[in-house]
Amino acid sequence: MAKASKAPRMGAIVTGGGSGIGLATAELLLETGWSVALVDVSDAALDGARGRLANAKGAHFLAADVTDESAVERAVAEAARMVGKLAGVVNCAGISADKHVLETPAALFRKILDVNVIGTFMVGKAAARLMQHSGGGSIVNIASVSGLRGSKGRVAYGASKGAIVTLTQVMANDLAEFGIRVNAVAPGPVETPMVAAIHTEDDRKLYHRYIPMNRYAEPAEIAQVIRFLLDPSQSSYVTGEIIAVDGGYRGAGLVVGRP
Numbered sequence: 513m514a515k516a517s518k519a520p521r522m523g524a525i526v527t528g529g530g531s532g533i534g535l536a537t538a539e540l541l542l543e544t545g546w547s548v549a550l551v552d553v554s555d556a557a558l559d560g561a562r563g564r565l566a567n568a569k570g571a572h573f574l575a576a577d578v579t580d581e582s583a584v585e586r587a588v589a590e591a592a593r594m595v596g597k598l599a600g601v602v603n604c605a606g607i608s609a610d611k612h613v614l615e616t617p618a619a620l621f622r623k624i625l626d627v628n629v630i631g632t633f634m635v636g637k638a639a640a641r642l643m644q645h646s647g648g649g650s651i652v653n654i655a656s657v658s659g660l661r662g663s664k665g666r667v668a669y670g671a672s673k674g675a676i677v678t679l680t681q682v683m684a685n686d687l688a689e690f691g692i693r694v695n696a697v698a699p700g701p702v703e704t705p706m707v708a709a710i711h712t713e714d715d716r717k718l719y720h721r722y723i724p725m726n727r728y729a730e731p732a733e734i735a736q737v738i739r740f741l742l743d744p745s746q747s748s749y750v751t752g753e754i755i756a757v758d759g760g761y762r763g764a765g766l767v768v769g770r771p
């Protein structure tokens with residue numbers, strides 16, 4: 513098999529880097545020569561990531577809450593100093609809930625929008641302000657198939673991910689003149705702590721029924737696509753794009769051979 517091309521040493525910020533897709537992304541980027549600042553609100557998650565990446569060269573760890581604007585400004589500036597040339601941002605910090613519309617309090621809806629949408633916006637904006645003066649870069653946001661289709665129980669989470677789609681397209685438009693590309697991946701279900709906490713056995717059966725590949729993704733499978741979108745040697749003309757990484761879920765009609 514052909515070896516993946518090694519990126520030159522570039523720097524990236526990965527929010528939500530302490531767990532799941534963010535941690536897998538940081539790990540893959542470090543393996544392929546990037547410096548990475550992992551930013552997370554959870555000290556426990558950061559400690560776990562520190563342990564897992566103990567032997568990786570170029571890993572940095574920062575505690576910050578993406579909903580706190582001044583903390584975001586400080587963390588992005590600090591991360592940029594840590595990683596050298598800031599060329600990439602991956603917005604993985606996110607929260608989820610699976611609740612029927614009639615049982616969703618407005619406060620929960622606001623909290624999900626705050627982390628998933630406003631947090632993504634603020635981190636992207638702070639980083640873009642730096643990258644516009646340093647030759648551009650790439651921002652990758654994390655949407656979800658729940659933002660592309662109306663999945664049950666996802667009124668707040670799905671709406672937040674639908675907003676990520678439009679946020680990504682508008683930021684791509686506004687930032688193209690600075691050489692900053694903005695894209696999103698829209699994962700289907702991925703085996704992460706978030707999913708372990710939320711998906712019931714019935715959810716798992718339902719997903720399996722409607723996913724042609726008949727399984728959940730591993731975090732590394734999402735990380736590979738994120739890395740492609742970050743790396744200018746791979747995706748220099750891709751911007752404003754939403755790539756579903758979902759085992760065929762979005763495109764599927766009747767799934768052959770499934771009850």
Ligand SMILES: NC(=O)c1ccc[n+]([C@@H]2O[C@H](COP(=O)([O-])OP(=O)(O)OC[C@H]3O[C@@H](n4cnc5c(N)ncnc54)[C@H](O)[C@@H]3O)[C@@H](O)[C@H]2O)c1
Pocket residue numbers: 527528529530531532533534551552553554557576577578579603604605606607608627628631654655656657698699700701702703704705706707
């Ligand atoms: N796992 C899936 O099936 C799936 C599917 C589609 C999209 N996504 C999205 O991928 C992203 C990562 O999800 P995951 O499954 O890896 O979840 P995860 O819970 O394993 O990791 C999310 C990380 O974000 C951090 N975080 C949460 N709120 C934060 C805040 N305010 N500031 C900074 N960090 C914060 C958490 O501490 C955690 O370490 C999320 O946006 C999620 O919505 C996940």
